[in-house]
Amino acid sequence: MDVYVIQQIVNALSAGSLYALMAVGLALIFGILRLINFAHGDVMMVAAYLAAFSLFAGLPLPVALGIMVGGTVLIGLAIERIAYRPIRGGPEVAMLLTSFAVGQILQNGTLLLTRLASQPIQIAFPTPDVLQGVVAIGRVTIPKVNVVGFGSGMVILVGVMLFLTRTRTGLSMHAAADDLPAAQLVGIRINRVVAAAFALSAALASVAGLLYASQAGQINPYLGFTPVLKAFIAAVIGGFGSIPGAVVGAYALGFLEVIPTALGGIADILPVGAVSPEIDDLLRTIFPSALGSYRDAIVFLFLILMLLFRPNGILGGGAREDVP
Amino acid sequence: MLELVDLHVAYGNIRALRGISMRVESGELVALIGSNGAGKSTTLKAISGLLRPTSGRILFEGEDISRASTDRIVSLGISQCPEGRRVFARLTVRENLLLGGITRPMSEVRSDLASTTELFPRLGERMGQVAGTLSGGEQQMLAIGRALMSRPRLLILDEPSLGLAPLMVERIFEVIDGLKDRGLTMLLVEQNVHHALDSADRAYVLETGTITLEGPADMLRHDPEVEHSYLGR
Amino acid sequence: MSALRIPRRTLVLLLAASGTLALLQLSGLAFWQGLAINFAIFIILVQALNMASGFTGVFSLGHIGFMAIGAYTSAILTLPLATKSEYLPNLPGWLAGIHLDVAVGPLPVGFFAATLVAGLVAMVVAGLVGAVLMRLSGHFVAVATLGFLVIVRVVLFNADDITRGSRTFSNVTPYTNLWWAWGWAVIAIYVAWRVKFSGLGRAMFAQKADRWAARSIGISILRPRLIAFVAGAFLSAIAGSLYAHFITSFSPTVFYFDLTFRVITMLVVGGMGSVSGAVIGTALVLALAEALRRIEGATLLYGLGGILLAVFFIAVIIFRPSGIMGQREVDLDRVLGWRPRWRRGRPDAEPSRRG
């Protein structure tokens, strides 16, 4: 029982870190441009492919990681320059649709390149040794990737927070998020600030991509879709556009996600005879073991409820309504 | 110091400015007046580089800035205090002021904080406060203070008295007069034509994208056309 | 005048279209017949999205979910009893007994009934979902409806007893032909056209332009949005049923984001809010996709088509953000030269109502 609970907590924290890395990237860009960058998940996918192909090529790990981060950042910058800058300030739905299209390009581009490299659509990810295996603490065994994921996630997120609050570029991002034209009028180089936000966002996505691929063990061009949706949910829970909110929302989502699985398995993990057969039956009826497979549906139901009742997020409180 | 030469600006098919020419000399306070939709905001946006003119030139100390980026224009010495104040509502007063000096080295900016708060003691008392919680008048002070942080040689004020209590309007114009006494060059767009013509040296009247009148402020104040259309006498 | 009076021009057009279909039917050109059916199904989907999103400005990414509901409902309902017990052994009793495989003469009325039932089921679901979601606005409603799509998919994958889960659902009777597909497509176009130029349409477009102003004159935002959403769900489900009985085997993966994006592309290219634009956009994108598919097949560069379509889509958004038609309509009279010269040059903002 203890072991089970601890493992679920570790799962939640690890998933939370992954979502946080993604959600902060979404929130950064949403804050400045009011753009929900759906292609963010595909940027993450591209990072995983960059890492995989670098490792396949026999490059040492640090070099492979460098290529992964650097390449992803370049792609993030290119997307901003080519697709998003021309429609900056346009209708929000147009920007959202553009990000879908960008996602399609990244997916199909990856598909095309893997085909040209004579690789199958689904390939095994060459997880680096440091992320393989488990850490044993007493009776609890935790996959290394989860520990590293949680640890590195924390370090990176703290770094991002410091950058955003302590540097001029960070302050400029805040200012641009508050009022873009006014930020331009004080002389902030908006194009640079937006580019910096995309670069940072892509770098965070690349770390997320490595963690995701290492956990999943396999990669395909479509793997970004679900994580970006989850990151979006995390950002909504935290109050969209708020960076600390995105982090809090991500960990909240991590915990929220393990609940259906945990409840679905609750009857199985109770020691035999701990409860009467009637209660056991009742538990199995209320929490069928299939509950875990409905996890995503439950999470999205929660998203819809959040959007309806607390659109400003759990931290948002009663912010000013959108009124004429 | 600033000269607009036959400036045309269009939004799509709509011609917002149809060839306006005006100038602001060093040390002058020039007012630009006109009703809504006459093209005042468009003129200011073109000067600050937020809009690209379709033709014509904008010269600042002889250099053509009509194609320059906004940050370049700010660093050349033109600072604009936008209509509706537009302070960074979620940042503190200090952060707002620091960002006002973004085009200059950090060390200089820090030392300028003191002189700005001297000018606006109310801001000095509220350095750590989030700008969104300031009153309308205080936000206007902050917006002017922020614009001054770039050490402009030309300060552009867009409707600084808009929506303020008459009492606060008086204060704002006291500040403007004070800046003028220090020798700062200013271009003022203002719907409060009485006040604007009281403070200004010269003025231009803009109507449907063309300049219909120009001259010393005293003269315009007694122009029958201006009296009828803008002063309501 | 009867309530359903048909203007002469419309009658002529319908007859011409029927003639074309009859010729196509007789020609035996299987490829072109298939393409024509696809075209009709996409027209229905795009008009559905046009009403739900183009008319109201509430961007729905969930309508392919209703298509899925329509496809599965209709497919299950039309399975003959014998196949059904074997194919879906764990179907709940009340569902297992229904078999809408009846025909009157050559006419499969069972299929028609199943299609209608599919549409009604989707309408009920849309009513429930929409009552909640239509309160949201902007891109939040887009993502929330995308959430609905994900929920539908998860349910389809997990409800093994009814949907066969992730396994392919096959053995569907191939009822769909040119006549069914185009009959429904004409209905979809008619519905969209009628709604657009009615008081209801005015309310939809008004709250799209400015919801606060709309509320200030007594328009309840929810009502026009919900009507459009539900009508769109009905048409999507019809398209789903036609698709199921055309393709005859499918799995939940079909009804997901790729198809959603395809339909959106067609609508945005044609012009959100334009009924004729939706048809033009559908034709254009369908033709482009078909051409690219052939190029992919010939060059073995799989993925190239998807890239080029997405690039095309971005180019449209950048260079012609309101699509080919915007919210305007093609003036059929003018195109066909039926309008007297002196009446030309009316403002586009109030398009002709004779269609």
Next chain:
Amino acid sequence: MTESAVTDPTTALLDVEGLTKRYSGLVALSEYELRLAPHSIHGVIGPNGAGKTTLFNLLSGMVQPTAGSIRFGGVDITAHAAHDVARAGIARTFQNIRLFGDMTAIDNVKVAVQQRLPISLAMTLISSPSYRRNEADVTEHARPILDRMGLGAMADRQASSLPYGDQRRLEIARAVATNPRILLLDEPNAGMNPTETAELLDLIRRLRDELGLTVILVAHDIPLVMGLCDRIQVLNHGELIADGPPTTVRNDPDVITAYLGRASDA
């Protein structure tokens, strides 16, 4: 519009008590009171952020109050949604003009007129006789409203393409088309020159006299309000600091200290 009519609660068309709106600590409007006499023109002045727009949003149901009540014609409408308030007979305009820009001027008015009539999807799709009668009715009602505002010639033009002053008047036309008893005008003369403002003044008076409307007006323009209104309220930081006939308010020491300053040019 005599003093006694205003203070007698039985004749009040609109009766607002203790109306308060707070946003996470910030008080936008506090303990606002109003007894509005029928056929009067009532002015509300105050600087930006004083709570004038919040007041209009509360009165028109677009924002729900934290406390207080609004009674309209004896009915409590405090909790009514915005569209129900509009249907009950309170129409409004907006500080920044909010038209249905893509639609024609006549359609802007039609969509307001049609709110009195029932419309259903079924009836629309089969084009039933009642549907066609409704549509004809709507068109018939919309025309004269545009004509009254002097916009008859603009009927088929796209709303967003109209000149600024016409857009302001079209917005008022649209509000009038809902057949209201109370008309809320939010800075109707914003951006107008003195000549246009004088015409507007005349129009507002005519609306009151010819249609029997009661008007509440928010404005910055002190001379406009002083000349037009029967009664004036002054808001500052969400609080009512003065309430009475124009002459009283103009000389109120509180108003002079907090708002007017040296009141000479007012």
